[in-house]
Amino acid sequence: MVRDQSKLKNTKRENAKGTTRSKKREETSARIVQAARQSFAKRGFHGTSTRDIATEAGTNQGLITYHFGTKDALWRAAADNLFEEIGGRLFDRLALRQLADERENARESIREFVRFSAEYPEFFWLMVDEGKNADERLDWLITTHLRPRFNVLADYMLNELGYSQTDLPHVYYALAGAASLIFAVAPECRQLTGVDPLKKEVIERHADFVARLIVA
Amino acid sequence: MVRDQSKLKNTKRENAKGTTRSKKREETSARIVQAARQSFAKRGFHGTSTRDIATEAGTNQGLITYHFGTKDALWRAAADNLFEEIGGRLFDRLALRQLADERENARESIREFVRFSAEYPEFFWLMVDEGKNADERLDWLITTHLRPRFNVLADYMLNELGYSQTDLPHVYYALAGAASLIFAVAPECRQLTGVDPLKKEVIERHADFVARLIVA
DNA sequence: GAAAAGATTATTCGTTTGAATAAATTTGAG
DNA sequence: CTCAAATTTATTCAAACGAATAATCTTTTC
Structure with missing residues (x-):
């Protein structure tokens, strides 16, 4: 049960990018963030439940706690994701x-x-x-x-x-x-x-x- | 316990306007609608709880059920109130x-x-x-x-x-x-x-x- | 002034919520 | 192949929610 990745020890394992595991982790995390972005945008912060987000992402609600900790942190991750996508496209134009x-x-x-x-x-x-x-x-x-x-x-x-x-x-x-x-x-x-x-x-x-x- | 005034029998009691009782009823109702307007506007429909509205109006949550029935109906009453106020002022201008x-x-x-x-x-x-x-x-x-x-x-x-x-x-x-x-x-x-x-x-x-x- | 009706408060109910924890499964390292 | 770690699912918890009901207090009517 890892709640905070920053607390992970700096082992050789950390640079195992592209492995099946870390790939899956990112995929799942990304799917949750995507669902969160949609839900938060359409129904607002208070109108969105973490369970609905999890369901929409095709996973379990516990994963939100696991990956992001709190609803607030997930909201921030969703905002980050939106602005990351926006940033490039807006200024390209x-x-x-x-x-x-x-x-x-x-x-x-x-x-x-x-x-x-x-x-x-x-x-x-x-x-x-x-x-x-x-x-x-x-x-x-x-x-x-x-x-x-x-x-x-x-x-x-x-x-x-x-x-x-x-x-x-x-x-x-x-x-x-x-x-x-x-x-x-x-x-x-x-x-x-x-x-x-x-x-x-x-x-x-x-x-x-x-x-x-x-x-x- | 009156849930729906339209179902009241048409007795001589109905035209008792301006009495202490009906005055208080309207005052309380108005105070709730006012608080609801503020809350719904600032925090949105989902971000607002009927308890908070009642507290802000200085009354009990049960009164919302009593006067309006459901949260949805209270929201409508709040919207009515807003547009009633808006309607006049906007077109006066x-x-x-x-x-x-x-x-x-x-x-x-x-x-x-x-x-x-x-x-x-x-x-x-x-x-x-x-x-x-x-x-x-x-x-x-x-x-x-x-x-x-x-x-x-x-x-x-x-x-x-x-x-x-x-x-x-x-x-x-x-x-x-x-x-x-x-x-x-x-x-x-x-x-x-x-x-x-x-x-x-x-x-x-x-x-x-x-x-x-x-x-x- | 007593009884009835209306208004208000207090309490309770079943759900849903965010969050935490426990159990089960999957994956990678040795 | 095995075992520890990482990930996912399942379960549980306390709090907050909308709503309903019960109990109390106030006003009106006769």
Whole structure:
């Protein structure tokens, strides 16, 4: 029964990567994290039970205790996983293009951000779920993941989009909100307006709409 | 033990309004609904326990069963209460002014919507919390409260702001998102940017920012 | 002022939850 | 092949949950 891997003795066994055992361990762990990410995103931290996560991952609840210790730690692992995946894809998209027209360049970056928001509604769900209460999870989320990413985006907005320091929070949250909400409440949008926001052409229309909104 | 008032016999007792008893009943009920509104908004449906609500309302949990029956019914009562309050104030604000400059008229309406979003973050929280899962609560929320309000806003956007039918979902969710997110995640905004979005001057700045965004 | 009905509190019930522990199984090292 | 360690499953525990019921207190009616 190993609860904390950091306490493992530094034996020759530790560098046995790729063995059947450590492969299985990672696979199982990954399956749990994946299920946790889905559940936490869709139903929030409190709305998710560790048993449901285990079932969805096709395993036993005890494995969560074994691999992660607590529900809180599993939530952190799920967030880590999300941001790891996000980190690469988001910044691969932004600021890559160097079109002649600077404004069109900025617009395309915003379009990419909207496409990203459609692909990863979890990001927005997490932000809203945890951002409204000043607790320990929010602290961790900000210092570990949000601040570094915010700084990059802030740089981009200041230098490439030409916004002022004072405007920063307003641009950031207005853009994030305008880009993401429609995808975050997709079922509501479908039922309320009859339009499915996750259809390709609707995503593109929203991308263009928001891009032209912010860079007229 | 009265579980369902509609089943009460239609005696002369029913019109005893303003008596000490019925006054107390309404006061208690209102206190519970108020506490429920706060809790459901801040911690979501699943993150809220009926015991906590009762305690916060300064009463016993049994009273929730007595007055509302189930947690679900209490949630509906809380939502009713929120929308009742919102309904009046929101539409009092919109489309009231008739300035000479039509664009400035539209901008001021949007500013009012942003001020409203700062005052009632619950609206946004509810929308995101319930809008991401297609369940019975979402059905009820849409048919009972969202659709009528959406129709009014849609009219306003089509006729006053000059948007097209196709653009409607995009305008609606982009505006709602841009206007509300910064207030919905106020603790995060404070910690991440150092700016408190609920300060009067920040609200006004955001109002102006979003207004100029949408009506350039 | 007494009896009935209404409102409130206290207690209880069956489930579910997060977590811990025990038992069983699988794997790798010697 | 064997045995210890790692992993997985099964079981158990105390606490919290929504809900129901019982008991108590208050108000109204006659």
